[in-house]
Each structure stands twice: as C-alpha cells, then as structure tokens.
Amino acid sequence: MRNPTGRQLRFGSELRKLRERAGLSATEAGQLMGIKQAQISNMEAGRVGVSAERVRTLACHYDCSDKALVEAIAAMTGDRTRGWWEEYREILPAVLLDMAEVEHHATHLRSAVTVHIPGLFQTTDYAREIFRQDVPQMPPPDIEHRVSFRIKRQAVLYRDQPTPHQAIIHEAALRMKFGGPSVTRAQLRHLLDMSDREHVTVQVIPFDAGTFPGSGQAIYYSGGPVPQLDTVNLDQSHGPVFLDSEAQLDKYRVLLDRMKACALSPAESRDFIHTVIQDL
Template sequence: MALRPNPTLRQRRLGTELRRMREQADLGGSQLARMLGISPGQMTQMETAKIGVSPERLRTVASACNCANGPLIDALARVAAERGKGWWEEYRGILTTDFLEVAELEAHATRLTFCNTTYMPGLFQTSAYAAAVFARIFPPLSPQEVDTRTAFRIRRQEIVRSGSTPVRAFIHEAALRMQFGGPTVLVNQLGALLGDSERPGISVRAVPFAVDTFPGAGENLCFAEGSVPELDTIEMDVSQGALFFDSPADLAKHRAIFSRLDSTALSGEESREFIRSIMKEMEAANA
C-alpha cells in the first residue's frame, strides 16, 4: 500500500484519535499491533495517517482498546469511510496547505464559533476588506496572489450563505474599528456584517472596549464543533498561517473561554446598534 505523501487534516485527526484510544487503554504500539495481527510499522502508519484505516479495522481497534464510547466510534468510522474530495483540493499546489485545512475544518463542522480581536472573521469579510487584509502581509504578495487568496476566502463564505452550519462570532471593538483598506472599505464591511447578523443561524456579538475583562488571549480563534465533542477543534490564526489544537485540555479551556464571552458580550440587537454607531462615527469623520 502506497503511503500518503500529504494526509489531510481529517485523516491526521483520525490517526490522532486512534493513538489516543490506544494510550487510554495503556497499550504500546507494538502490543496493539500484535493483537491486531499487523506490524508495528503499520500501526505507526495508521496513527500518523500515512495509510488509511477502514471502518471495520477502526472498530476492531476500538474493541481491542476496550473503548465503549459508541458515538465517538461511529463518528470516527464515518471519517474512515470518507472518499470524496472537497472543493478546496482545486487549490492544492496554488495555496499553502493551511488555507485548505481551514476550509476542510469549516466544511465538516456542526457549528463554528469565532473570537476576533484584530480583523473580521474570514467568513464575513467583503472582497475589498479581504483583499486589504492580504495586501498588508509582509513581505508583500503579488496582485495575483492577493486575488487568489481573496477568491478562496469568498468561496469559503458559501457555508454562511447556505445556512447549513450555525455560526457565532464574538468580535472585539478593536476588530470593528481596524481600518483595512481605509474608512470606506470599513463602513461597507460593517454594513455587510450587519446584513449577515440578520441571517438565520448566524449570531454576531460585539465586545466593546468598555467591557471590564476580555476572557482568553488576544488571538483570532475559531472553535469548530465536530459531530461529537471529542472531535471539536480549535484553529488559531497566526502570522505564519493556521495552528490547530485538539487535546482534551485545550478544548476544555476554550469552551470555558467562549462561555465567558457569551456572558460578557453585547446581545445580538445591542451588537447591531453598537456596529451602527461605529458606522455613523466613521461616516461623520470622513464626510
């Protein structure tokens, strides 16, 4: 069996969950391999997603590890059975892998929650705003690279427009005021954000400077909920790209962070009024 040169995010997560299952059973890789009748090398390749695992083999592993979490096993079996490719694969070799993995994560999530302190969540950005965000990268991108990244980001927004996946966004006032592309671009972006906030399945919550505390760190985050809680994933935007976290400790920490945000952010209607006030302020300042 040929080894996968570039396992996808979902394939790697499946391997990670197999390893966690084995470790929770206090089994070594060689020990579990003997129980399954495979080589230790094959066991390692399964856990690193270098080779695939069938739903039947996955259930055999779960049984050998005495895993009794039926919903998790069923969810992992569905991942193991996946064979199709997503639309983002068209961009493989054109964009860096982290772009593709963010789209893959969003496409399979059952709910998305964003926390943004620097710029608008990508799923709500207008074309002009997104292009301005990419244009500020250093060293500068070529116009063609900016256009490609912008087009990819806009295509990702189909998940919002379709209403198939519930989306929550906690957006700090700093992100609401940051002028990527200038005041006109920002005013149009805020207007588009207001429109999105009225869509079914979308919640936009503002966090003003006046809030006494801002829970969590200052990174731009996405919490993507899986089909079961064990398959939730955190994605963090950094200057080098995207980082992904899925350890139980990280997931518990960020669930608590978003719970605190939910209790401190403005309500949906209060947030719309707050965003409108910023728009009016920007329009008056640049009249």
C-alpha cells in the first residue's frame, strides 16, 4: 500500500478532530459505528478510502452540526486519484508533492515573501538560480527537476478556472539580483504581466514602510472550501512546513491581513515595480 498523500493525511486529521471534539476515543467511535477501533484509526491515518456517506454518519455520531464543514470533508473522499506531481514521486521529497497537491485543490491562494519572488510567479531562469544556491549544492539534473516541478505548479494560475492569488512582496525581493540584472529584469516583467491577470493581485511593501509583521518568514496560504480546511505553508530551508490547527490558521490570517495593510495598493505596486526595473 502506498503511503497516504498529504491530502489524504489531512482528511484523516479532520476526522480525528471531529471525534476529539465529541470527546470520544477511537474505541468508542468504533462501537458507535459497529466497526473495530483499528478501522477508525486507519481512517484517521488516511490509509483507507472512506465514502462520503460514512463521513456524514461519523459526523452525526460526533454531534457535529457544522454542515458546511461536514460536506467539505465529505467532498475530499471523492478524489483519491494521483495528480501530475506523481511523476516526481521517486525524484523529489514527498513534502514538495504535498505542496503541489494542496495548491491544486485550493480555492484561493495568498503569499507573503521578503527575499524571493513567490514560486508561482517565478520564471525558469530565476527559479534555476534560486536552486543553484541550495546547501548542499544539488547536481544539475536535480536542479532541473526542481525547476520543472516549480513551473508545473504554476498551472493553477492558467487553467480554465484559475485559482485567485493575492501576493504581498517586499521591496527587498524585487531588488535582489538573482542571476544578474537581465534575469531579474525578465522576472519583474513577468511579475507585472501576472499582475495584469484578473485573478492575481500583487502588492509591494516598500523599504519606507519600515518594520512590519511577519518580516522574518515566507508564508504561503492555501484556502479550503471552508476556513477550517485552510492550510498554511511556511517555506523553510529544509522544505515546507504545513500548519492547519485552528489557532495557527487564525494567526496567519491576521498576520497576512496586517501585512496587506502595510503594502502599497495594486496600482501603486505596479508603478513601483516599473521603477525598480528602470533602476536595474
């Protein structure tokens, strides 16, 4: 049996949260359902398929009255197919594949970065230069795998119903000359082109804004069909870290809103990026 994907693990985690809010043990839940405790545990570990109807039955036994949440969890049972990212299963760390899966299913995306242009807006040359700086240094074939994977992730912004993306980018990220002036110039022009898209919003926090919350980390936020199913992805040097507890989601929603308040308007941000390009 294959290891469960990140989405399957999240599905099981949400079932466990419903049970724990009801104050029931896995054994007690199994007794209510007429099944063994081990089956409850396998469901909550994302190791077995669960029908939408069984999710609704579990929620009923757990006295969960949040119908929107229950239906959103039930909808997660309908797709256990493997996406395009599976072609990288033996090539890249599984956590990167989980990130692509989360983005694929997201209803909206938010990002806030201080040093790099957000990955979903990066050009091939810019992304390649970023990966060349990894420690330890990756062999050229591994770099190319990472680059192609990053570019394929961008499909969520180009499909028939593109995922809305709101990006907050600090001036430092605009002025970092990764790959030299020509690569940076092409990258910023591409960022401007993306900001022209109806579903993309880009806002810049200039140096003049001074200090601002969240300045020490890159934040990627993927919206679920209901707020409880949102996911925070913190971009760390060792790979992405996913957060989905209620307190964590609340914290990063507030943090992103406060960062947005510090940023220039979309129109002012476009003018600002034009100025940076002229300075190169």
